[in-house]
Amino acid sequence: MLAIFGLVLATGGFARAAGPWYVAPNGADTNSCQLATEPCKTIGGAVDKAASGDTIHISAGTYTESVDTTGKSLTFAGAGEATTILDGSMYLAKTETVSGISLQHSTGIYVESAASVILRDMSIKNSLRGILNFGTIDAANVTISNNRGNLPSGGGVWNLPSGKITMSHVTISGNEAQFNGGGVFNRGKLTMAYAIVSSNVISDTSTNNGGAGIYSTGVLTMTDSIVSSNTSANGGGGITNTGLATIERTAIISNTALRGGGIDSFFESSPTVVLTVTNTTISGNTGSSFGGGIASGLSDVRLTNVTISDNTSSKGAAIAASSSTVRLQNTILASSTPANNCEKDDAFVSQGHNLENGSFCGLVGTGDTLNANPLLGPLGQNGGFSPTRALLAGSPAIDGGANAGCPATDQRGVARPRDGDANGSVLCDIGAYEAVPPAKLLYVPMARR
Template identity: 35%
Template sequence: MSVGVATVALLPGLAITADAAGAAAAETVTHEVDALGDAVDADPRDGVCRTASGTCTLRAAVQETRASRGPDVIVLPRGRIELSRPLAWPLPSLVADLERDPSRGDLDLVGPVTVRGAAADATTIDGNAIDRVFSVGPRSNLTLSDVKITGGDATVADRTPADIAIGGAILNLGRLTVERVALVRNKADGGGGIFSTPFTTFTVRDSLIAFNTAAEGGGLRIDGGATIVNSTIAGNRLFERPFSQLIPDEITGYGGGIDHRGSGNVTIVSSTITGNTALKAGGGYTSGQGYAPIAPLTNVWPYRTTLLNTIVAGNTVGGRLDNCHVSSMVIESRGHNLADDGSCFLTGPGDRPGRAARLGALADNGGPTRTRMPLAGSPAIDAGATGGCPGADQRGVRRPRGTACDIGAVER
């Protein structure tokens, strides 16, 4: 199937594609993945997801999205898909972050694509530590749902001390929506789960970001805008990363759960940020345009973080509670948030700073992803706002189940 696509070679195996026929509308193309392997497409331009053995793999489907005029939908089966085709030659991480060859390494997307699994506890994509899993191109739009992503590792491309590998599971240079997804045990220098570059946007709903590791932004590194709803960000941690003198020391050690450094606002609603660990400040959440801390609550930049019905508790630095850190930005409470220290500037109506959250361990409490359920007697129970609370929690359970919504991602 000819679609009028011109290819411009950059380096051997590195290419970008440009639509040579204009931007005419096209029908949605659906690719049904029926094999769990990582084989490439036999003919990436014929419009048919088909490997040499006649099956359709996830990688082959991603390759075929280049041949359609989009949008594309990739439907994944139950089971574990394991990536096994690393980049063909060593690349500095900056080049590896920008390469767009979907036949090797991460799965590079360049158009509007939806990837949908059976459920986060039924469909797994394992990066197998060969690269990150997905790279969303500058003009791409990825909607990812009902999958678990694990084993992504962006650091394998590091070749010099100055390299900074970003986005352990997903690197977002465009638009990203994540729904009912688990991003678990991925690794990068920045953004163990997701790294979203400046002037981009992404949304996370009903999802789990857990046990990812990075030098900063253990779970999420946000350099643009973001919306996080009904999601649990738990157990992410930072590691020591030596850099050369070209990289300032202030770039590392901040934001065990989330590190927001960017060109947009962040809104967090009915979510739970807990059990994350940083090295310097902001065990749960850091927000600051400058890398070096200036002064708490210094409103230098116009961007801010807004919290509503959210728990930020049990996050640590060096074994002590340290939930939030702000430099050059503002955390604005819309009310009904809970923290077990005073670092998150919770002064809105119904806020509960300095209160122990009393949460159970991360466990299967129903639904496709694990959650941390408020225990009996938790100050989060029935303490949420009457307006702005989603109609269901992270598991899909109806809210409220008492006199008001519970604070956090899960309704007891």
């Protein structure tokens, strides 16, 4: 007895039972909660019993509560986001994993600065906000939708300066903010791949507000994604960049704003504003007053193998730039009003082999082609994750680019360069799409009996 008493004093009390823990609507928090047949009734009840490193299994059902991990590192495993519903928020402060849950009707997920959180196979919807992040998040197969904020910015996601978020195979749609970032407001570091950012809204018309899809004043890296049908009452229908943004193999399509229908890149407060776009289609966007495809103010824009087509604006259907440096290589600029392709007060820097369907963008680099129809096919799924505009047979963009600086693949992931016109010269195509040469037919005579 003395030995046991001494052990209790040395460890600060009797040892807590180890997990896993179970939660179900028919349970009771007075149960042991360590068997599926004796579950807790609430998630909070299981959290109280758990220790750092434990897993909490949550059965199908609706749980009306808010969850606070109280400084414990825990794994929350729901039965599936279609069946395990949390009507409440989550406060995550340590190393946490959340999967198989649909969170709704709440203030979303709050991630502390010291937290490292993994989100998998879940949704956050119909709440006052989606995610407010000060820490580190790794999210995959997550849907963030129809959140319409109690915060002025970041209806779907607000990533603070200390925040780091990596997202893969996520959908951010139907969210709304008043000022900046209807879908996402990024002030930290945000990396997105295979993301769909669509139908998000910015409602306020104040100067410099915008980024209906994404507003980034930090570091944004986006690859193999789609930014579509977002609407801003002021700037940046698809994306607003006031920091460092790198966009590759992405479609930015059918977004609407007053300025920068597809992308609005401008100096706000960052020392340097750089927008780098490669192997990307920017098509069908509207910037009603300035910059249908891209608007730039006091920023550095670098375009390589980009297709900018059929965008609309009263000034600069393809690109409108003010006090900016715009560099272009292997890029298509085409609109239904060629005389309105570009609006600029400084000459663009052609790095060669661009194609314009007019002659109003001041392209005078080696291999630049003016007043030429690029012969683009309709926007469609031509392979790869995001839609592209194929180069039709006879397009001057086929084998019209430079191999120096040509990306290793096109927007779809097709290897570059190729001999697209089958004339024996292997050259990079202009724009985001690399044409595949037609297959050669082999004639085999019919055998005689």
